[in-house]
Amino acid sequence: MKIQIIGGSGTGKSTLAKYISENESIKWIDTDHYLWKDDFFSENHPIEKRIEMYQSDMKTNKNYVASGSIFSWCPDGFSNRDLLVFLSLDDIVRMERLRRREMERIPLNQMWLDENGEYTNDFLQWCKTYLSEEDKSMAGTYAEQSYQMAISQSPFLTLYSSRPLEELYAEIMKRLSTD
Numbered sequence: 020m021k022i023q024i025i026g027g028s029g030t031g032k033s034t035l036a037k038y039i040s041e042n043e044s045i046k047w048i049d050t051d052h053y054l055w056k057d058d059f060f061s062e063n064h065p066i067e068k069r070i071e072m073y074q075s076d077m078k079t080n081k082n083y084v085a086s087g088s089i090f091s092w093c094p095d096g097f098s099n100r101d102l103l104v105f106l107s108l109d110d111i112v113r114m115e116r117l118r119r120r121e122m123e124r125i126p127l128n129q130m131w132l133d134e135n136g137e138y139t140n141d142f143l144q145w146c147k148t149y150l151s152e153e154d155k156s157m158a159g160t161y162a163e164q165s166y167q168m169a170i171s172q173s174p175f176l177t178l179y180s181s182r183p184l185e186e187l188y189a190e191i192m193k194r195l196s197t198d
Contacts, residue, residue, distance in 0.1 A: 020045060020195065022084045023097045025164050026106030027149040028142075029117040031180040035106065036086035038184045039191065046080040050087030060142070066092050090167050091158035102195055103175040105168060110150060112181065117146050 020043060024032045033049055040047035053069040056062045064072070073089060073096055089096040097103075108116075121130070122138055133139040148160065155166040168175045176194050178187050 020082045020084075021097070021100040022102050022104060022191065022195075023088075023100045024084065024086050024104045024106060025088045025167065026180065027108070027110075027113055027161065027164075028146050028159065029113040029120070030106040030108045032086040032106055035104075035180070035184060035187055036084045038188055039084045042188060043082070043084070045082040045084055046076070048076050048080070048083050048085040050085060050089050053089060069093070088159070088164070088167065090163060091156070098172065100173045102191065103168065103171050103173050104191060105164060105175060105177045106180040107177060108180045113149075114143070114146065117143060 022036075022039065024036050026032050033051075036047050036049070039045070051060075053072050054063055056064055069089070070093055073093060076083065077099070085097055085100075118137060118139075121140060121143055125140060127138065130138045130140045133144075145159075148157075150161050152160040153162050154160070155162045157163055174194070176191065178190060180187065
């Protein structure tokens with residue numbers, strides 16, 4: 020079983036992948052660990068290191084569930100997957116989730132108020148462009164993820180992620196059993 024879950028920041032990719040990993044006893048690959056050197060998301064790994072980590076995971080894990088994408092720096096990554104899952108979520112709900120998460124992680128004195136009087140930071144400002152960015156080469160955008168789905172050689176499944184984890188998991192398992 021090889022599953023990759025993509026979607027905008029805040030759609031629940033990691034939460035769902037962890038749930039699947041625990042229920043199926045398979046490796047959870049959080050692609051943020053390829054990208055970031057620390058849990059504060061302050062410094063990136065060089066691309067060579069990311070590829071080395073990815074290749075190690077592919078060699079050592081027959082089954083996996085991956086949350087996130089590596090498409091922008093490794094377009095052929097996860098091409099051995101059985102299913103590509105795209106998580107969708109209302110953008111207002113997604114941004115509120117992200118804002119709450121950032122406010123828990125980052126001191127308010129490191130944030131500022133946006134045009135709507137909401138706390139923000141560079142990451143949240145970038146997240147606001149998820150739907151509006153049209154360049155499919157821009158990592159982490161709907162344009163890029165739509166392109167990934169369009170060229171995917173594996174089947175893909177779109178799920179609305181406001182549903183309970185149990186339902187999302189059941190739908191993924193059902194899809195895997197029919198392909």
